[in-house]
Structure formats: structure tokens, C-alpha cells
Amino acid sequence: MLEPQGTAKDSGLTGSLAQWALPSPSASPVGPLATAFLLSLFLHPASLLTQEHRDFPAVEPIPSLKMKFDPRRMTLTWDCQENATYVECVMFHKEKGPIAIMLTDKKCRCKFPDSSLHGGVTLMVTANISQRLISEKLVYPNPGEEGTAAQNFSCFIYNAYFMNCTWAKGQAAPDDVQYFLYIRDSRRKIERECPRYIDDLKIHVGCHLKDLSGLTFHNYFLVNGTSQRTGIQFFDSILSLKAIERYSPPHNVTVHCNESHCLIRWEKPRTLQSLTGWEFQYQLDIQRQSTMQHSGNQLIEVSGDAENKYNFPSPEPRGKHAVRVRTSDSRIQHWSAWSRPVEFGSEETEASLVHVYVLVVLGTLACALLLGCLLKRVIGKYKLFPPIPRIKDKLTDNHQSDQQMIWEKFPPSAGRGDNEEVLTVEELTEAPTSP
Template sequence: VQVLPPVNFTLTVSALAQVLLQWEPNPAQEQNNSTIRYDVKILSPVPEEYDTERTHSVRTAALHDGFSARVRTLLLLENLQMSSDWVEGNLPPLPGAEETSVTNVSCVTHITIPGNVSLRCAWLPGQGAPEDTKYFLFYRYDTHTEECPTYTKDKWSRNTECRFASTQIKPGGIDNLVVIHINGSSTHAAIKPFQQLFNQNAIEKVNIPRNISISLEQNDLLAMWEKPISPFREECFEYEFYLIDLKSGNKQILKISSNSFRLRIDASCRYSIRVRANHNHICCARGFWSDWSEIIYVGQNKLENSIAWIFTLLCVSMSCTLLLLAIIYKINHAWSKLFPPIPTPSNKFRDPFPIDYERARTCTSSTETEVGSLAEDLSCSVLDDSVF
């Protein structure tokens, strides 16, 4: 039996980074109680091969460098499988000048409140992109497509980062794809678009563990916390426990698969503790580790005890000294009230000749004549006789 290839094989872009493959059975194909299936092989951008009974197929792929695929007929007759020749189709690369598309695209999602997922993406402008290039980002999740509402610019006012405060990404989705499409415009060159696919779980930055409780039970440290805000179950998370001995400076990062554990420590030392979380691979792809929790201190360092006692003693000593000085001041103040100093008596007798007496004391002068000097001496003698 001759096996004929399919006819009317077409490739159609049905959404961002999505291709619809369609074909029809060869009308001249004899079936003769046999089963017909189709072998589909994706050649680029990512090789893949599968078979199907349908005459259409949908594939998600980055299309900026084009897409190529082929299909053939498989005829299953009893225990025998026969195949036809291949029929091939392709999509050309997206138009634009080389090295004008963005590079180093990275994205992070974050569950801000239950049921809401934010998205942030960053990229670098292409090396060949003119300074007036403006980039625009779109994301697609399932059938929803949306353009970025908020951009961050570089020194040439080119968009290099995008933020979605809220998206249609389902927080409980497992291995679903987030499609990122970034195109651009410039007056000097045609900007080539760029597409990239992300596993939604692999780009999620997990939230910090909640309600962390640390306690000491003799020489054992007991730690408990609640899973991060997430629709996933408790067993879908793993944790890192960061312990620092503040006395010796020793640091440990312990990997914990549950949300509680017990650890033997030196109870005479003081420790700082932080915890962070990530997805466990048993449920979905690992994402980005959460931020570390706030530092929690536990235990007591003996050296710190001594310093605390010395500081307390100094404070008490200074307080006592100030109190003693205050008491001495109060006593002196009260004594001065009880026994005030005797005031110096004032002179109630006035001098009857204060001005003449002063003149008598200054009767000589180098500028006066000799006669005047003699007269002054005589007047001085008269004054002296009258006073004494």
C-alpha cells in the first residue's frame, strides 16, 4: 500500500509566540481498514517530535528567528506501520536590523496578595540599536495579552524595565508559560522584535515565611514558622535556616524540608537567625529564593552580660554622685538662708568740703606762674589750718 503525504500544510501565527500547524489528508490515500496518524517534527527554534490523529496542532515558541516544521502520514495496518514522505513549512524570521533587538531579558513574578501576581521584566538595549530607540513589552498568559503600563528608562530615555502591578497569571498554575514579546521603533533603523518564554514557577520570587517563632529549651533551639503566602501546600516548599554564632562568628545555612525543626546549640552563646523559602521540586519548578526574614536574636552572650553589668554599675554610680551633689547644694542653700552674711554699714556723714579738699590735694601745676604757685601754696596753708 502506498502512503501519501498530507496536503495543504500551513503555518499560521495565531498569537504572540504561538503557531497553528494545519494540514489535510491526501485525498488519494487508500485507507483499507488501516489507521492513519500524523508524525509532526518541529525543526526550529526548539526541536521536537510527536504524533497525532488530528490534522492540526498548536505550538508555543519564540518566533523572532523564524519557525520550521514538517509533517508526514503514518499508516498503521495490523502490526505494520508505514510512513510517507515529509511535507515541510516554515515562517521567516521577524523583520528588523541585526543587533537592534533587546538582550539579557529577565523576568520575576511575585504574589502580592492572594490571587494577585505582579510581573517585572528588565533587558538591555541591542548593541546596534540607535539612541532614539523606544522598546515596548507585551506579555501573554494563555489567551490574555497585555502591554506594559509602566516603564523605567536609561540615560538615553530608552525603556529598559517594565512593571505590571497586577496580571492575569494564575498563582496556582504549574509549568504554564509566560510569553514575553519586546518590539521597538526608531527613526534610524527597523528594530527587530524579541520573544522569550518563561515557566511561571521558575520566575516566581517566593514570599518570606510567616510567623517565625524561635525558643530555647535547655540546650535545644526550637524553630517553627508558617509557609509563605501561596496557593501551594506546605509540602511544596523548602527552606534555608541561616544561623550565626555571635560569639565565635561561625555561620551555618541549614536546608530544611519542613516548617519546624530542633537544633542542639550552646545555650550560653547568643545567635542571630533568619529564614527564607523556595518551591520544592516535587510540586513545581524551583523559583527564586525569597528575601531573608527579619533577624531574630536568641540566647545570651556572657561577655555581653559583663558589659551590661558594668554599664549598669556606671549608671548607678553617676546617679548617686549627682544625687549627693544635689543634696550638698540644698544644704548650702538652706545654711545661707538661716545665717545670712552681715552687711557692711554705709557712711551716713557727708564731707562738707569735698570739692575744695580735692582741689587742695592737687594744687601744684607745671603750667602755672611762680606767683600763682606761691598764692596757691598760701591758700593751701589756709585751707589746711581751717580743716585741721
């Protein structure tokens, strides 16, 4: 028989075996059978599972959130779980870095701001399920062969109503590739395809739009492609209309002059979006139309305001001038083309001034020549006619000794000396003849 040797304090397998004593085989003929039965009882698999279940409770597996991403709406959704609270969802962007959105309700979705996706993104949701904080990730790649997407993509708006977009064929794209452009406003209400493509060897490499209605401040541009040979990657970008607009030149440029100044006025250009005058910056190029002075004057910077004017100092008489104006955004310098030149001043005044300059120059030259000739004559006369020594005056010898010269010491003049000829005249007296 089995007799307890103490009170069981532990329901585990090890404690149970230590609390029972086995009878001696000599005490009873059924001792070995009882021992075998006891061991089989405690080593039964069901008994082991029961003991393990009571010591280590099983953990329920966490079901997958089954995340889904809609790139058109930039929305991430997942399956809602019971007794689950969601903390945040994060988009890991290669250029912008992590973009986190904190969740304050039990809605099983989050919406990200518009971002380019051609570099691929990783999405992650952090949730609290069964008092455990877990995170699940979803990778959204750019399918297709590397290097097949459109490259060198750019757009610009001109004349306030037109827009051109251009791109180039990918380096690894096959010859049968074809690209398509789609534009979506930031409110995601209007999505349009390019109405007029620009082709190069039958491949779309540009787009021209003449209807920009419906576009917002920021817009999403997508260029995807198709091919029968391989998958084509897409290219997308977020562009601001203000950043890509090229302004037209200012119009209605006028000039009004008085005795001392000329007032230059102009009107701000037409733009796609309504802008205040202070958002513009202007440059004025004032040139004097003269053969004596060419262009290349320093440009004059003028900040935009409500009046758009500049007072140019130009006293009378003034020659003929020309002014032209161009504009740019005060924060993003993309200068427009120059306006048409507007002339002011008088050609007659310019001509008269030229005549005065010519007369002054000619008069100066004439005076210089006259003085040169006079000086040359004086110097030449001195060389040709040196001073003749005077006869020594005995009466005033004591008073004018410094002014007399000894004849022998007087130097011979140039061109004379040994070659000087002396003419001697002899007087012949004839004897009178007798009658």
C-alpha cells in the first residue's frame, strides 16, 4: 500500500515524488507491481501536460494586421483587432526621413501628406494588443527594372496660363517604352492625363497644357511607363505652382520728365495666382543712346510696392535714353524677360552736346599746336642768331666789366670757324699822266 509521508505543499512533479515512500519488496508480494503502477501514473503524458499547463500559461498568437497602402490617396489601412489600441503609424521616406502620425482614435487607418514614392517607402504601425506593444511593417517598392523610369523631369508655367513639362527616356528603358503623365491636385479631387504630348522618335518626352484650372498650390505629378519587354518604374514629384512659374515682363512702362528728374512707372505682370505688389522685385536697365557712351550700366534694384515707380535723376538738357524693366519673385529669383525699351530725352540735345565736345577738343588741339610752333620758333631763332659781342667801352669799363667779353675767348658760332672766308679790299692809286 502507498502511505503518505507528509502533506503535499507543491503540485509540481518533483515535489510529488519526494513526498511518497516506496514499500520494501520483502514486505509484500505485490510491491513491484505497485511500484510500476505508481511510476506509470506520474509519468503519463497527460499528467505531464497538466502540470506544464499549470506552471507556464500559453500565449495566444497575435493575428496579422493585414496592412494595405493606397498610393493615390496616400492612405494606410489595416484590419481592426478586438481590445486593441493603436499608437502611431510611420512612413520612412528616403528624402524626408520618418513621417509619423499619432493616432488618437480607434480608426484602423492613417493618411499621410503628399510625398514622392518613386524611391520606395516603408510603412509601420505600432499597436497595443492584449497589453503587448507590437509593430508591423509594410514595404512599398517601385516595381520595374532599375533605370527605366523617366529622368530629368521639370515643369514651368509661362504667360500665366500655359505650362510645359519635359522629361527624358530612362537609360535602361527599352526602345518600345512609352511614358504617360498624370497630374493630381492636392485635394485629390481632379486627376487628369496630359492632353497634348510632345514626342521624340514616337516616345512621349513632354507635355503642353493650356488649361490650368483646378490646380492648387501644390500638385502631384506622376510619369509611368509601359513596355512589352520589361517592367517600367514610375517617377513622381510634388511641385509648387509658385516655384515653377516664370513671370511675364512688366507692362505699361511710362516715363515723365521735368527739369531735374524723370519718373519711371510700370505695372506688375499677370500671374497665375493672385499676388500682392510686395511679393515682386524689379530690375531697371537705363541706357544712354549715344555714340560717346555705350550700354553696360549697372542694374537698378527696386522693391515692389503699390505704385511701382522709380525717380531717375536726369537734369536738362538731357540726351536720348532708353529704359527696360524685368521682374522676379522676391523670395525665389527667376527673372523674367526684359520689357520693350521705352525711350525718353531728345536727339537734338544729344547732337548739340556732341558738337560742343568736338569744338572744345578742336580748340584745345589748335591752341596746343600754336604754342608748340611759337616755342619752336623761339628756340630756333636763338640757335641761328647767337648774341654779338659788343665793343669794349673804356669809359664804362669799370662799371660794365661783367658785360664785356674778350674776342679771343668767344667761341666760334656753329657752321663757321675755320671755313670762314675773309674778304680783303685793297685801294689802288693811279699816278697822274702828264699831258
